[in-house]
Amino acid sequence: MNLTLKVWRQKKTADKGGFKTYKISGISADMSFLEMLDVLNEDLSDKGEDPVHFDHDCREGICGSCSLYINGQPHGPHQTTTCQLHMRSFKDGDTITIEPWRANAFPIIKDLVVDRSAFDRIIQSGGYVSVNTGGVPDANEIPIPKVIADESFDSATCIGCGACVAACKNASAMLFVSAKISQLALLPQGKVEKRGRAEKMVAQMDAEGFGACTNTGACSAECPKEIKQSNIARMNREYFSASVSTEEV
Amino acid sequence: MKLNSKIPSGPLSEKWTSHKFNVKLVNPANKRKYEIIVVGTGLAGASAAASLAELGYNVKAFCFQDSPRRAHSIAAQGGINAAKNYQNDGDSVFRLFYDTIKGGDYRSREANVYRLAQVSVNIIDQCVAQGVPFAREYGGLLANRSFGGAQVSRTFYARGQTGQQLLLGAYSALSRQVANGKVKLYPRTEMMDVVVVDGKARGIVTRNLITGAIESHSAHAVLLCTGGYGNVFFLSTNAMGSNVTAAWRAHKKGAFFSNPCYTQIHPTCIPVSGDHQSKLTLMSESLRNDGRVWVPKTVEIAEKLRKREIAPKDIKEEDRDYYLETKYPSFGNLVPRDVASRNAKHVCDEGRGVNETGEAVFLDFRDAILRDGEDAVRGKYGNLFDMYEKITGENPYKTPMMIYPAVHYTMGGLWVDYNLMTSVPGLYALGEANFSDHGANRLGASALMQGLADGYFVAPYTVGDYLAGLSYDKVPEDHSEFRKAEEEVKSRVKQLLEINGSKTVDYFHKKLGKIMWNHCGMARNAAGLTKAKEMIQALKGEFWSDVKVLGTGEELNLSLEKAHRVADFLELGELMVDDALHRNESCGGHFRDEYQTPEGEALRDDENFAYVAAWEYLGEGKDEALHKEALVFENVKLTQRSYK
Numbered sequence: 081m082n083l084t085l086k087v088w089r090q091k092k093t094a095d096k097g098g099f100k101t102y103k104i105s106g107i108s109a110d111m112s113f114l115e116m117l118d119v120l121n122e123d124l125s126d127k128g129e130d131p132v133h134f135d136h137d138c139r140e141g142i143c144g145s146c147s148l149y150i151n152g153q154p155h156g157p158h159q160t161t162t163c164q165l166h167m168r169s170f171k172d173g174d175t176i177t178i179e180p181w182r183a184n185a186f187p188i189i190k191d192l193v194v195d196r197s198a199f200d201r202i203i204q205s206g207g208y209v210s211v212n213t214g215g216v217p218d219a220n221e222i223p224i225p226k227v228i229a230d231e232s233f234d235s236a237t238c239i240g241c242g243a244c245v246a247a248c249k250n251a252s253a254m255l256f257v258s259a260k261i262s263q264l265a266l267l268p269q270g271k272v273e274k275r276g277r278a279e280k281m282v283a284q285m286d287a288e289g290f291g292a293c294t295n296t297g298a299c300s301a302e303c304p305k306e307i308k309q310s311n312i313a314r315m316n317r318e319y320f321s322a323s324v325s326t327e328e329v
Numbered sequence: 330m331k332l333n334s335k336i337p338s339g340p341l342s343e344k345w346t347s348h349k350f351n352v353k354l355v356n357p358a359n360k361r362k363y364e365i366i367v368v369g370t371g372l373a374g375a376s377a378a379a380s381l382a383e384l385g386y387n388v389k390a391f392c393f394q395d396s397p398r399r400a401h402s403i404a405a406q407g408g409i410n411a412a413k414n415y416q417n418d419g420d421s422v423f424r425l426f427y428d429t430i431k432g433g434d435y436r437s438r439e440a441n442v443y444r445l446a447q448v449s450v451n452i453i454d455q456c457v458a459q460g461v462p463f464a465r466e467y468g469g470l471l472a473n474r475s476f477g478g479a480q481v482s483r484t485f486y487a488r489g490q491t492g493q494q495l496l497l498g499a500y501s502a503l504s505r506q507v508a509n510g511k512v513k514l515y516p517r518t519e520m521m522d523v524v525v526v527d528g529k530a531r532g533i534v535t536r537n538l539i540t541g542a543i544e545s546h547s548a549h550a551v552l553l554c555t556g557g558y559g560n561v562f563f564l565s566t567n568a569m570g571s572n573v574t575a576a577w578r579a580h581k582k583g584a585f586f587s588n589p590c591y592t593q594i595h596p597t598c599i600p601v602s603g604d605h606q607s608k609l610t611l612m613s614e615s616l617r618n619d620g621r622v623w624v625p626k627t628v629e630i631a632e633k634l635r636k637r638e639i640a641p642k643d644i645k646e647e648d649r650d651y652y653l654e655t656k657y658p659s660f661g662n663l664v665p666r667d668v669a670s671r672n673a674k675h676v677c678d679e680g681r682g683v684n685e686t687g688e689a690v691f692l693d694f695r696d697a698i699l700r701d702g703e704d705a706v707r708g709k710y711g712n713l714f715d716m717y718e719k720i721t722g723e724n725p726y727k728t729p730m731m732i733y734p735a736v737h738y739t740m741g742g743l744w745v746d747y748n749l750m751t752s753v754p755g756l757y758a759l760g761e762a763n764f765s766d767h768g769a770n771r772l773g774a775s776a777l778m779q780g781l782a783d784g785y786f787v788a789p790y791t792v793g794d795y796l797a798g799l800s801y802d803k804v805p806e807d808h809s810e811f812r813k814a815e816e817e818v819k820s821r822v823k824q825l826l827e828i829n830g831s832k833t834v835d836y837f838h839k840k841l842g843k844i845m846w847n848h849c850g851m852a853r854n855a856a857g858l859t860k861a862k863e864m865i866q867a868l869k870g871e872f873w874s875d876v877k878v879l880g881t882g883e884e885l886n887l888s889l890e891k892a893h894r895v896a897d898f899l900e901l902g903e904l905m906v907d908d909a910l911h912r913n914e915s916c917g918g919h920f921r922d923e924y925q926t927p928e929g930e931a932l933r934d935d936e937n938f939a940y941v942a943a944w945e946y947l948g949e950g951k952d953e954a955l956h957k958e959a960l961v962f963e964n965v966k967l968t969q970r971s972y973k
Binding site for chain 2: 091092108110111112114115118119124125126128130131133135136137138139140141142143144145147158162164168178189190193194196197199200204205206207208209210211212213214215218220222223224225226229230232233236239240242263264267269270287298303
């Protein structure tokens with residue numbers, strides 16, 4: 081199929097950037113979206129033009145590197161990662177607009193590549209159970225009801241891609257933060273530190289410049305791993321109970 | 330130089346315990362005087378960096394990805410083995426050890442593998458304590474499954490995302506140490522060279538992938554946890570960025586490279602659909618627990634399938650060849666990976682492949698759905714079926730999946746002793762980057778086990794033993810060896826940018842991949858390997874005179890990054906071919922056409938080849954020197970692997 085691509089090009093963070101239009105032909109329906117961009121980049125390189133830079137790595141939907149805003153939706157029209165989006169979702173003659181994630185907390189590095197290190201700093205602020213290697217009890221000494229383990233797992237599947245932030249009109253990171261808080265708050269191992277964790281992670285999220293949540297649910301609707309909005313409710317409860325608690329955390 | 334594996338004396342089961350007692354300790358107050366560099370933040374790197382920092386060492390952790398959480402360990406699906414024997418089905422440390430040695434076709438070290446089996450039980454405890462949500466039974470205890478040809482259920486799993494959950498666990502431990510100020514992270518940073526001063530590894534030179542800055546980092550020890558080199562084949566299940574550069578640069582600085590020809594070709598991947606393909610996707614081999622592998626009995630029927638004149642469901646039961654079940658009645662569809670892959674290639678070479686390219690076999694769930702119902706099958710494999718449908722556009726509940734083998738893992742890697750130290754003092758290799766535990770073939774669910782064993786439970790002891798004998802002084806970063814290494818990296822960047830040829834980096838990578846796949850892939854022979862060596866040398870010449878790398882060295886430049894990596898793959902490819910050519914036997918993932926049993930199984934030559942090949946770099950354009958570490962088996966009897 082033949083396509084018209086409107087791609088965001090920006091040399092570096094400080095530059096203004098803008099759209100550039102490219103025509104591309106000979107795209108097969110079996111290609112992934114990123115393989116289509118590979119074809120574009122080979123074309124550009126042949127012509128001596130700088131290839132379009134974008135983040136990608138595993139190309140199987142799990143590493144969370146890929147991050148394109150396609151026709152106004154993070155990761156494109158389906159609830160999946162861009163690497164798992166295939167060209168059979170488009171038609172011959174389509175015009176496709178490709179942008180980077182847009183959020184103050186995710187500055188653009190080049191073209192479609194953004195800096196998501198804010199997510200790492202949020203995890204560093206409390207997204208863990210404070211245990212050292214060694215000296216832990218036998219794994220089966222902590223029985224966990226299957227439904228709880230499954231629910232915790234559902235939250236734990238977040239890949240940290242940032243689509244929730246990109247989808248949100250406020251660029252809020254609440255879905256990401258709440259997924260980690262929920263995973264750990266549900267498990268006995270994580271309960272010990274749950275209050276301090278909620279407070280510290282929320283504080284770091286605010287410090288990074290992410291926006292507030294107004295419950296539109298766009299984050300969850302666009303999340304490639306279908307992280308539920310109920311995580312945000314749980315986070316708010318954890319945060320609230322931490323703020324009214326007199327216990328030391 | 331004689332290789333000293335430093336395997337402790339004493340009975341197998343007591344070696345590690347006595348070694349832990351005998352290693353030197355660093356006083357807790359002195360640990361903070363040492364600095365350790367960890368390159369790579371996958372399971373091995375993240376677990377090592379976190380554990381060493383917890384002990385009190387200062388750690389610098391490097392990764393080329395934008396976050397340590399994205400290392401390719403994240404993509405492992407199936408599970409992690411541990412000899413817990415929670416299922417009361419006869420498992421034990423010795424059985425896991427035995428299965429791993431046998432599965433590796435008797436080409437790994439007994440002592441290392443036994444230690445791996447011993448610490449496997451601690452890994453599960455550790456991960457659970459971190460909050461890794463493993464699958465559980467209704468009673469609240471951990472669930473297990475049998476996996477990858479094991480006859481006991483010892484595999485712990487988190488749906489089809491075990492690697493993700495384990496890596497996020499290690500990443501959380503790492504993040505905690507970043508917050509504690511004990512680990513400094515360097516994401517989007519690529520290691521370009523190891524710096525050796527007075528025979529010891531004393532640091533690395535890196536390239537900041539955003540700014541292009543070439544920087545030196547001095548330390549007391551360097552740990553390479555940089556994964557495998559499967560991307561030498563261009564198409565593999567590895568991530569696009571996975572590369573051999575760190576290990577290869579270390580090799581050129583004196584670290585021996587072992588058994589490079591041992592490559593694992595995984596049997597259950599989605600077949601190649603066209604030339605545009607950039608990577609291959611693995612379907613967890615847990616699918617083989619319920620899926621039945623087959624092709625049509627005759628070439629005629631297969632041809633009709635390929636032309637789409639008939640559909641799979643039109644083929645009668647008596648016209649189907651469930652070749653694994655027929656040939657290996659006791660293991661059936663669960664034979665180890667190398668055996669399953671070779672047989673798939675064999676039936677496709679006969680002309681019985683089932684897709685348009687002729688390179689695919691069926692993995693059919695029809696009988697499992699009839700027996701257990703579609704819901705039960707969905708419960709077990711739902712996410713894998715969805716993934717398959719997303720990629721291929723076909724519904725595997727209705728029509729059989731199509732699969733074909735693809736490069737997945739490399740058993741070879743940097744030579745290390747029992748302490749995981751390479752032949753360069755102070756330089757360690759952990760996880761897939763070393764050669765140590767899987768012999769010539771890795772069993773399913775063992776890679777995660779090894780990465781975490783090395784990082785959580787081995788390196789923290791053995792690195793301390795080395796540091797205890799070292800002064801606190803660091804080599805200054807303006808030392809002449811650092812300066813020299815920086816200049817070399819800068820001139821290489823300049824050289825690549827100045828060639829300004831006519832062909833893209835991918836052109837060369839794809840070409841190299843085809844040479845490796847055709848001549849050094851699932852089956853090799855002397856004639857093909859000899860030819861491949863010439864082809865690689867020619868391609869290398871062409872690369873350095875005609876590659877086109879656009880942009881500058883002072884910015885984010887993906888083609889420059891790739892050019893560095895492909896240049897190293899070209900050199901590694903040649904060594905893989907040399908290694909495959911010299912090993913005149915078949916074992917595990919290394920199958921030489923000339924050496925097979927009358928039934929077509931791998932034929933080992935234990936008398937002449939029961940050794941680890943360790944290659945020493947001697948300089949540009951020179952053949953590498955082969956060193957041999959004899960493998961001594963005192964606790965297992967070497968047998969012909971049989972899965973009949």
